[in-house]
Amino acid sequence: MGTSTDSRPAARWLAGTDRIRRGVSELPALAVVATAIAVGFAYYAGSLVGLALRPPPSFSSLLWLPNAILTATLLLTRSTRRWWIYLAAALPAHLLMLAPTGLPLSFMVAIFLTNCIEALLAAAAVRWLGAAPIRFDTLRHLGLFIAVVVLMAPFVSSFPAAAVVTWWRGDEYWPLWRNRFVSNALSQLMLVPACVVALRDALPMARRASSRRLLEGVLLTGLTLLLGVTVLGSAEGGPLGEGPGLSARFLALLLPPLLWTAVRFGPASTSFSLLSMTVLLLWGETHGRAFLAVLPRQEAALAFQTVLGVVAVPLMCLAALMQEHRRAEELVRGRLEFEKLLSRLSTAFVPLGSHEMDATFERWVARIGESFEVDRFMVLLHRGQEVEIAYSWAAPGNAPLHPARVRSDYPGEVQQILQDQLFVIAQLEAQRAEGVEPAWIDWAGRSLTVPLSARGRTTGVVSLVRRCDDLEWPEELVQRLRLVADVLAGALDRKRAEIEADQSRQELAHLLRISTLGVMTTSLAHELNQPLTAILANAQAAQRMLARTPLDLSEIRDALADTIEEDRRAGEIISHLRDMLRKGTGEHAVIDVRAIVGGVARLASSDALIRKVHLQVSLDPATPAMKGDGTQIQQVVLNLLLNALEAAAESPNGERVVVLRSARAADGQVEISVQDTGPGVPDELAERVFEPFFTTRSRGIGMGLSIARSIVTAHGGTIWVENRTGGGAFFRLHLPSHA
Amino acid sequence: MNAGKVLVVDDDASVRKSLNRLIRAAGYDVETLDGAVAYLERAVQPPPACLVLDVRMPGMSGLDLLKCVAGTPRGLPIVFISGHGDEDLRAQAIDAGAVEVLYKPLDETTLLAAIDQALTLSKANL
Numbered sequence: 001m002g003t004s005t006d007s008r009p010a011a012r013w014l015a016g017t018d019r020i021r022r023g024v025s026e027l028p029a030l031a032v033v034a035t036a037i038a039v040g041f042a043y044y045a046g047s048l049v050g051l052a053l054r055p056p057p058s059f060s061s062l063l064w065l066p067n068a069i070l071t072a073t074l075l076l077t078r079s080t081r082r083w084w085i086y087l088a089a090a091l092p093a094h095l096l097m098l099a100p101t102g103l104p105l106s107f108m109v110a111i112f113l114t115n116c117i118e119a120l121l122a123a124a125a126v127r128w129l130g131a132a133p134i135r136f137d138t139l140r141h142l143g144l145f146i147a148v149v150v151l152m153a154p155f156v157s158s159f160p161a162a163a164v165v166t167w168w169r170g171d172e173y174w175p176l177w178r179n180r181f182v183s184n185a186l187s188q189l190m191l192v193p194a195c196v197v198a199l200r201d202a203l204p205m206a207r208r209a210s211s212r213r214l215l216e217g218v219l220l221t222g223l224t225l226l227l228g229v230t231v232l233g234s235a236e237g238g239p240l241g242e243g244p245g246l247s248a249r250f251l252a253l254l255l256p257p258l259l260w261t262a263v264r265f266g267p268a269s270t271s272f273s274l275l276s277m278t279v280l281l282l283w284g285e286t287h288g289r290a291f292l293a294v295l296p297r298q299e300a301a302l303a304f305q306t307v308l309g310v311v312a313v314p315l316m317c318l319a320a321l322m323q324e325h326r327r328a329e330e331l332v333r334g335r336l337e338f339e340k341l342l343s344r345l346s347t348a349f350v351p352l353g354s355h356e357m358d359a360t361f362e363r364w365v366a367r368i369g370e371s372f373e374v375d376r377f378m379v380l381l382h383r384g385q386e387v388e389i390a391y392s393w394a395a396p397g398n399a400p401l402h403p404a405r406v407r408s409d410y411p412g413e414v415q416q417i418l419q420d421q422l423f424v425i426a427q428l429e430a431q432r433a434e435g436v437e438p439a440w441i442d443w444a445g446r447s448l449t450v451p452l453s454a455r456g457r458t459t460g461v462v463s464l465v466r467r468c469d470d471l472e473w474p475e476e477l478v479q480r481l482r483l484v485a486d487v488l489a490g491a492l493d494r495k496r497a498e499i500e501a502d503q504s505r506q507e508l509a510h511l512l513r514i515s516t517l518g519v520m521t522t523s524l525a526h527e528l529n530q531p532l533t534a535i536l537a538n539a540q541a542a543q544r545m546l547a548r549t550p551l552d553l554s555e556i557r558d559a560l561a562d563t564i565e566e567d568r569r570a571g572e573i574i575s576h577l578r579d580m581l582r583k584g585t586g587e588h589a590v591i592d593v594r595a596i597v598g599g600v601a602r603l604a605s606s607d608a609l610i611r612k613v614h615l616q617v618s619l620d621p622a623t624p625a626m627k628g629d630g631t632q633i634q635q636v637v638l639n640l641l642l643n644a645l646e647a648a649a650e651s652p653n654g655e656r657v658v659v660l661r662s663a664r665a666a667d668g669q670v671e672i673s674v675q676d677t678g679p680g681v682p683d684e685l686a687e688r689v690f691e692p693f694f695t696t697r698s699r700g701i702g703m704g705l706s707i708a709r710s711i712v713t714a715h716g717g718t719i720w721v722e723n724r725t726g727g728g729a730f731f732r733l734h735l736p737s738h739a
Numbered sequence: 740m741n742a743g744k745v746l747v748v749d750d751d752a753s754v755r756k757s758l759n760r761l762i763r764a765a766g767y768d769v770e771t772l773d774g775a776v777a778y779l780e781r782a783v784q785p786p787p788a789c790l791v792l793d794v795r796m797p798g799m800s801g802l803d804l805l806k807c808v809a810g811t812p813r814g815l816p817i818v819f820i821s822g823h824g825d826e827d828l829r830a831q832a833i834d835a836g837a838v839e840v841l842y843k844p845l846d847e848t849t850l851l852a853a854i855d856q857a858l859t860l861s862k863a864n865l
Contacts, residue, residue: 526795526822530751533820533843537757540847544764559760566753606822609750609795 032082036089042069044093050187051097053282062282062301064183066090067118067157068191071149074123075134075196083123087116110164118157118184122149133200136193136267137327142320146313149192154184182305189312190275197268208373217265224257224273228280258311262319270319274312281308331476338480341371342487349491353714354498355588357491361391368484369393372477374464379452379488381460390460448478450485454493462488502714506584506632509707513580513635516642516704523606524577531570538563576603580638584631590738591630593670594619597662600637607642611649613656620663624737626670628715633735636708636719640674640731643704647678647729669717670735680723689721742858743788744768748778748804749820750796754843758791765851775799779807787815789838789857791850794821794828802828805835816857816864820845 046065054061073086094112095105125148126134134149135141162177206214231253254277262270282304345368348360361379369377378392449463462485464477517524542559545552576599601617608615626633641660648656657677665671681689688694690709695702712719717735724730745767747758755771762769770787772778774796792801799807801819808814819832819840829840838860839853 522823529822529843530754533845534751534753534757536844536847537754537761541757541761541764544761548764555760559757562753562757562760566757569753609797612797612800614797 032085035082036085039069039073039086040089040093042073043090044097046191047093047097049279050183053279061183062305063187063190063278064180065187065191066094067115067154067184068187069195070115070119071122071153071188072192072195072199074119075126075132075149075192076199078133080127083120087119090115107164107168111161114157114161114164117160118153121156122153122188125149125152134196136197136271136316136320138324139317139320142267142316145193146189146316150185150189154181154188158184179302182302182309186278186305186309186312189309189316190271190278192271193268193316194272194275198272201268217269220257220260220265224254224261224276227253227257228277232280232284255311258315259318262315263322265319266323267316267319270316271312274308274315278308337371341367342480342483345484345487349494353716354495354502357495361488361491362393364488365391366393369395369464372464372481374466376463376465378463378465379460379492380463381452381492382458448481450478450481452485452489452492454486454489459489459492459496461485505707505710505714508703509632509635509711510583512639512703512707513631516635516638517577517580520604520607520642523604523610524573526610527603527606528570528573531566531573534566535563535570538566573603579631580634582631584629588627588629591626591628591633593623593626593633593662593672593735594621596630596634597637597660597672600634600641601660604638604641604645607645608658611645611656612653613645613648613658615645616657616659618659618661618663620661622664623662624664624668624670626715626735627738628735629711632711633715636711636733637672637674639704639708640672640733644674644676644678644729644731648676650679651677664737665734667734668737670737671732672735673730673732675724675728675730677726677728680727681721681729683723686721690719742767742855743861744770744783744785745789745791745854745858746778746783746787746815747771747791748773748775748796748801749791749793750774751793754793758845761847762791762851762854765847767854775801775804775807778804779813788861789854790815790817791854792817792819794819794832794840802832802835805832805837809836816860818850818853818857820850 043066046069050061050064050066053063070087070090074083077083077086091109091112094115095108098108098111126132126144129144129148131141131144131148134145136145158177158181161180162173165171165176166173209217258270258273258277261273282301345364348364349357352360365377365379375395375398376392379390381388381390448465449461451458452460452462462481464481538559542556542563545556545559580603598617598619601615605615637660641658644658644660648658655677659673659675661671661673661675663671663673685694685696689696690705691702692706693702694706709719712733712735715735717733719731719733722730722732745762747755747762747769749755749758749771750773752773755773759769759771770783772781772783775792776799778790779799792804794801801817805817805819814836816838817832817836819837820843821828821840822843824842832840838857839849841849841853
């Protein structure tokens with residue numbers, strides 16, 4: 001009886017941005033048969049209860065449940081074709097139940113037909129009024145339910161029902177009509193909400209309920225039952241001589257738990273409590289434990305029914321109001337929480353560089369998944385011809401998602417994504433039945449997917465997956481997911497733009513490194529010539545020693561050892577050069593700043609020599625490590641150093657000094673500085689020197705410092721120039737240290 | 740062979756050491772110094788007969804030293820060695836009276852020939 005069905009074929013994906021349709025699979029034939037059997041049983045059981053609550057002389061039961069069971073069945077069944085199946089399934093139960101009475105078949109069928117009329121009237125009217133699937137959670141919904149299902153359907157169907165009985169038994173028509181109407185209305189009122197909610201919503205509700213609330217529910221149920229039994233016990237011993245006073249006081253005992261239920265647990269639970277108590281009390285009433293013993297039996301029963309109705313309707317209305325109020329409160333709280341989430345999400349990516357964004361995405365995907373209370377949340381991105389799971393989160397207890405490619409599995413859906421359409425993945429189990437094994441969702445679930453679009457381009461989707469077949473994705477949730485998707489799309493777009501900018505910066509930096517090394521040819525040749533000279537001289541000396549007798553082996557050994565040592569030195573220079581010429585990967589690793597600065601100093605030492613500049617290198621052991629691209633940092637330092645050497649060379653010989661330092665800045669950052677004794681940088685140019693194409697020299701294209709600044713900025717650092725008090729420029733850079 | 744002492748002046752320790760080894764293996768008396776200033780400040784005993792002098796050195800360059808000592812008792816025949824081929828430098832050095840300007844890495848035969856030439860010149864000047 002649970003899952004409703006739809007005539008639409010299974011696994012059709014649903015499009016449409018403003019209205020979400022749900023694709024619901026056909027209920028398998030086996031499930032229909034099982035549901036039909038369950039309906040038959042329920043009808044039979046309901047009949048037994050109804051018959052048990054029948055005062056002996058009366059033909060009418062005080063609480064006739066079978067009709068309410070039929071009504072609940074139809075209200076829970078979406079496909080009207082199935083209505084007839086389920087109604088027909090109840091007929092054998094009906095006949096079986098009435099068989100011992102020896103009534104003629106035509107009479108039994110006629111009575112059954114009037115029962116069906118009641119259920120059909122109720123369900124059809126609900127559908128006709130657009131209130132399907134029926135709900136009880138607001139005063140309006142409850143009012144509609146009372147008007148249509150509780151009043152109208154029993155009211156109308158009681159005419160033919162009473163007529164059949166009158167015609168057959170010759171009983172008085174109006175009392176029959178009145179009794180049937182009241183007992184049916186009462187059972188619709190008490191059974192239908194409990195039944196519908198229990199079968200349709202109880203599981204998801206229980207799943208979401210906190211343990212405190214579950215405990216409260218258990219306590220309340222226990223208390224209600226205890227009180228019910230106590231009250232029933234108080235009426236024991238047949239008609240009470242003292243009249244209704246004592247029992248009425250006991251009856252009043254039942255009100256607090258009912259009120260508690262109404263205030264805390266909504267109309268459906270209230271109807272269930274009412275139903276339990278009513279069955280209990282009516283059973284007492286029909287089995288000699290009368291509460292209204294002063295009245296004749298039939299009158300007492302009617303009075304009792306009326307009292308119950310009079311109590312039940314306001315109670316359920318109160319419950320609906322409280323639920324509405326609670327829902328509104330939850331809605332406001334939910335909205336506020338979502339707004340908070342969204343505003344935090346909006347700012348989360350702002351201060352981050354592209355290389356830090358991945359971890360933040362992972363963190364936020366988890367937070368969003370938790371906040372939406374789903375089982376999975378994932379971001380799928382369009383990469384080339386594929387769609388890949390870029391980030392995903394699974395609630396505890398869900399297996400991690402394997403990052404399969406989805407385009408080949410879902411070509412049509414991916415096309416929809418790329419056309420900026422929304423779709424909802426419905427029953428995946430149905431697809432399994434069709435032989436389609438979804439590769440990327442390995443269990444039954446329902447997903448809601450919206451596109452990720454930034455600047456008019458759809459780059460992927462975000463997808464919520466709920467394991468439980470909750471049937472509805474509320475419109476509000478869709479809107480929220482859209483907002484989240486917008487923010488994520490913006491961040492992803494910025495990440496892509498930053499990666500692109502990073503790549504072009506790396507390429508430009510690489511070109512500049514090549515050009516810098518080109519400028520350094522002379523000094524590099526000099527630098528490399530020193531070890532080569534030593535190697536050659538040592539080798540030649542060794543050769544001469546070998547020609548001599550006696551052989552001085554220790555001398556020869558020394559010469560060879562020195563040759564090897566010098567070869568190593570030359571190799572180091574080459575390796576430094578290779579590092580500088582390598583295209584950066586952009587990968588950030590932990591860097592030993594002193595090693596980098598020292599290496600640069602060695603590379604430029606010949607340049608200093610040629611320019612007759614005294615190069616002082618001071619590498620403070622307290623210099624912190626940092627995280628970044630070593631080649632790029634090396635390039636920045638080399639650039640500053642070569643500029644300084646060139647500037648210092650403008651001073652008279654003997655006054656040419658460049659000081660290269662690495663240290664720990666006062667705020668704990670890495671400080672690298674280069675001071676020279678050159679002409680310095682005029683104050684008005686202190687910022688312009690970092691602009692692209694700005695140069696004061698004849699050679700060079702004026703990109704060195706501009707690239708240096710962009711590299712330093714991309715590393716989260718700052719670079720600036722000051723003038724030394726004694727003249728000359730003082731370039732300083734601060735970079736975040738790595739703890 | 741006792742043609743007089745060769746003094747190698749170069750700032751690079753390994754170059755100094757290796758040239759010392761080579762020239763000594765070729766049978767000359769050799770001594771080394773790490774810079775032009777050291778040459779000016781320190782009296783080498785016995786006095787050298789010729790200099791093998793690096794052009795580029797921190798502080799005072801080889802060429803500066805040549806200009807400084809030309810015409811003085813310290814003004815010996817000089818073989819210049821240089822890290823890179825600069826024709827201007829060569830012309831300047833030859834003009835200033837250098838025996839030869841050689842480029843690193845040094846060819847053994849050329850170097851020893853230049854040293855021989857310098858020592859001969861040194862003897863002639865005596």
